[in-house]
Amino acid sequence: MRSGLHALKIGRVLLRYRLHTLAEGTPAGRWLWLLRPFVPRATPEVTDLPRGARVRLALQELGPIFVKFGQVLSTRRDLVPPDIADELVRLQDQVAPFDGEVARAIVERELGRPVTEAFAGFDTVPLASASVAQVHAALLPDAAGGAARAVVVKVLRPGIAGRIAADIRLLTSIAAFVERTHPNADRIRPREVVDEVATTLAAELDLQREGANASVLRRNWEGSTDLYVPAPVWSHSTERILTLERVSGFPSDDLAAIEAAGLDRKLLAAKAVRVFYTQVFRDNFFHADAHAGNIWVDDDPARRMNPRFIALDFGIVGQLSGDDQYYLAENFMAIFNKDYRRIAELHVQAGWMPSHVRLDELEAAVRGVCEPYFTRPLAEFSLGEVLLKLFRTAQRYQLTLQPQLILLQKTLLNVEGVSRHLDPQIDIWAVARPVLERILAERYSPKRLAGEFRRRLPELATRAPEMPGLLHAWLTQQIQGRHQLGMRSPELGELVEVMRAMQRRTVSAILGVGLLVVAAVLHGLDAGGPRLWSVPVAAWVAAAGGLWAVLAALPRR
Template identity: 60%
Template sequence: MTPLKVVPRLLRVASVLLAYRLDELVDAAHLYRPLKLLRPLVAKPRVDIRGLPRGARLRHALTELGPIFVKAGQVLSTRRDLVPADIADELALLQDQVAPFPGSEARAIVEQELKLPIGRLYAQFDETPLASASIAQVHAATLHDGREVVVKVLRPGIDAQISRDVKLLRSLGELAQRWHPNADKIRPLDVVAEVEKMLENELDLQREGASASLLRRNFASGVDLYVPEVHWDLTATRVLTLERVHGLSSDDIAAIDAAGLDRKALAVKGVRVFYEQVFRDNFFHADAHPGNIWVDPARTDEPRFIALDFGIMGSLPEADQYWLAQNFIALFERDYARIAKLHVDAGWMPADVRLDELEAAVRTVCEPYFTRPLSQISLAELVVKLFQTARRFELTLQPQLILLQKTLLNIEGVGRMLDPEIDIWAVAHPVLKRILRERYSPLRTLREVRKRLPEWLHEAPQFPELVRDALRQIGRGERRVLSDPLALKLSLDNARRQHKLIACGLLGSTLLIGATLLGTLSPHHGIWPPLGTGVAGLLAFAIGWPRAR
């Protein structure tokens, strides 16, 4: 039930949508349909909408409704698996810019958060902001040692405002969920939840600082990507102090050419940096539009990017990261059957989906692209269409995969602006294969085994009890009997895998414990007996380790 106190604001939203001729959105909430009769009384929009397509009209309407609706539009622009392409393209142009709040208030917030007078914190603090957005604004400052920094300060009262606006968005989402004919596909409440999570993260500047610090550490060499340093002694929940950097927006082609920078080399580096963030480090900048990705004008011999604004970052569960990488490799190699199987093995689709039908659907999407020159194939566009096709087979995607899809679109867009002839496939394929070769190398696997060995040894004594409990449950008939042949087969397969894991785990643990005892209690026998026993234990673990089927 929509609270009465938000009804006036809901009516204002409806009137703005009507003013911009977005009737289909008003029709989505049956409650609003009578308002269409009042169109002659609705105030005219702030811009001339004659001849504008629906996406542009929606963008202007969201801008008029305010910053939180701009955020919601930005989230919707990432959902290209749900939103039509023309609307997604327009919503991606939304800019979160609002009038600044007084610099004296920013100074007061800094002093309150850092608990010192501004003169003790900075040698100079400019009260005129460099930039202002709905959540925070940025001021230039100078440290006492002469280094230039920027200070990001949250808006006063922003917490209460966001809480109020999120309630309004949730009410709109509930109306759309109830009345929109395609609510099951659009999932408006999920979109509201994504907006809410994004805003919650952006309200904690210390979290943003931690993200910047990790990304800087991942690219410590600074050859391809430079990340400004965080000044932790001048950072708190509502204040973030970063090294000030100077650069060119990555879409300012004229300025980049005037600086004598190699745009082709930059485009290749952009693609490489994306794959390294996602598959090497599993931590990627998820808001990589040209305003947040600059080019360093001073590095003419070795061009590089500069990253800004770390409020929206992404990472993937380790399993999803692996399956996604394998999907990309299969896509590069046009192995449609493997793509279909990987989607099921990853758990993104029901186990009973027909692989031949899924393979045919994937082929139908991909083949038209492969008739073009490779330099004209949009990997991002292809991935979006694959997600849209897979939805017919009950595809389930995590929000982080949606963030990744948005980042891929942004990075490819930047790459093609810098070099319209870039062959994304030729650049991405060897980079991804190299990363996977390093990530899943035998040496790295041995390091992982050594890291987990103490945990396995700690849990090894529990294996006999687990086997005994399982046998007792089977003996008492506590296991559910499945009548469905497919479900029964899956259950039997799972049981066999569990028994194999337990047996091999027991054997492996015993052999590793034996190797440890041989090495410590009987060193006079030399290194080979404990080494051989240890290797046998590792092989037992490897044999019993569950594999994707």
């Protein structure tokens, strides 16, 4: 019954904001047409608004969970038309607060003790209120009897899990209906969108997980003069409440406050870009909700000459696979070197494009995306926009990108927006390129690769005896399967050569591992004999032979 009433409310709101056209030609569109006589006509103010603005206002009227739904959708620019996505970014997650005494009771229940015992002070008037939780100021007593420590306590709304579950069930039903009836369902992928909303909301309902995100981000930027992350207080945190160190600052888009504090806006703009690229390519752990409200500027007068940012709200973070990191970095470098052939090759190698695509055709498509941007001043160049259009090119080949790549692209747009708001003339690539080059040089340096090899040596040594047999069995199975399907003999001969080459590489890899193990053992022996720089010559010979064998095992590009 409740779901039916909720669906009726959704239909009335869609009609009120003239959004029934989104469902034209579907059974839902016919159902909305039947409902039209019972809904007041839209006002001229509404009808004159663009489609994206009407979608935003409708979601705000439907309530906090639908606001969150719109915010998640704003990160999926591969699924949502640009005009709607741009408006969804503007959704404000501000709702009326719930009773502060109820928040106090939740805190006491979660901590298993009175608030007066857990805190030196707790303000029942919230500092801020959103759809999932609200924040209260508090003081932690100092164990040594010193001054109390200022903190904030984030408290989940009572009953929010049940309301979210009910709304997700309704959205799932709607998604299933759209999937069955909408002519473009394969492109919209409604179930995938609802699943992503459900995953995001489930993560936001676990405040201990958000605290863990803050803890990792803080560890990555410990001692930095560019970014500060407030510390979680684990003794006063659970899945339903999160206590964090209280910080002081102002939103990064408050130019008046930045000017009044005498801070260097150009320096801040450059720092925003450096912080983002470092999070993505050095740490592989980036703040993925980096709008101005979550990225503050520290107002400490002592930092006036070298201002820093403060990160807030860690419910959404992003990570990439090692391959995606590599291909993304290489793509960035190729874009600014105008090496369109390399971009096309990288897209295929990364699996972002189907392997059967013609490279010359893809190169032409990439050139069509990138070349217009190089006619603009570099201060107007948006790498986020270029990346978005490249991903849309991938969509034309009906390829589904990983959500984390889309999340990164959306975050990149946010960071570029923050930077350009602070300094409209910033050349983002001039700031980002040295950071990217340095990180890549460190990541793929011989020292780093040797350390990675050493870390995985036990695994390689354990698996090495099994590799030749497994590889031979698999390749034999593949050859026999293809032969039974009528594969021409030249193809069979080519595959046999590939198999033999792979066997040679496997033997080289095993030999290399063995020699490197010998080198490690010899290095640890304190025996006499000829030595070179305090290392036995035999160890050097074994190490050189091992590295040569391992390199021989690597596939040729």
